[in-house]
Amino acid sequence: MDTVEIINQNLREKLSAEHVEIIDESHLHRGHKAAGGGGHYSVKVVSSQFENLNVMDRVRLVHKALDQEMTGTPKLIHALQVKTFDTAEWNQ
Numbered sequence: 001m002d003t004v005e006i007i008n009q010n011l012r013e014k015l016s017a018e019h020v021e022i023i024d025e026s027h028l029h030r031g032h033k034a035a036g037g038g039g040h041y042s043v044k045v046v047s048s049q050f051e052n053l054n055v056m057d058r059v060r061l062v063h064k065a066l067d068q069e070m071t072g073t074p075k076l077i078h079a080l081q082v083k084t085f086d087t088a089e090w091n092q
Contacts (some may be wrong), residue, residue, distance in 0.1 A: 003039055003076045006069060011045055014065035018087060019046035025081075038070070038078030050086040058084040 001009075004022050011017045026039035043062070050058045062082050069076040 003041070003069070006076065007041060007043065007066060010065050010069070011043070011047075011062070015045065015047045015049050015061060017045050017047045019090065020044070038075040040079040041077060042081040042083075044083045044085070046085045046087060046090040048087050050084050051088070053086075055084070058082075 004024055007022050008020050011020050021044040023042040024039060025042055028040065045062055047061075049061060053061070059082050062084065063070065063080070066077060066080065070080065
């Protein structure tokens with residue numbers, strides 16, 4: 001399973017995400033030595049768990065769901081751009 005599939009699976013399972021979009025932007029950062037082998041990703045996540053949470057708490061939930069991929073060995077994610085929506089926001 002590649003990293004995009006792992007991210008998708010974790011967000012759907014751990015956050016009950018209704019919609020997930022993932023863009024692998026790693027190719028834009030080739031040669032970035034600080035990456036430590038991890039890729040650069042941009043994600044949009046829609047989950048009812050984000051309801052009544054501020055932006056930082058939503059981002060914390062996403063980071064917690066992907067903690068192993070961001071801090072484990074091997075490190076799969078070096079950089080993560082996050083946009084979150086609760087169900088009502090997404091449907092607007």
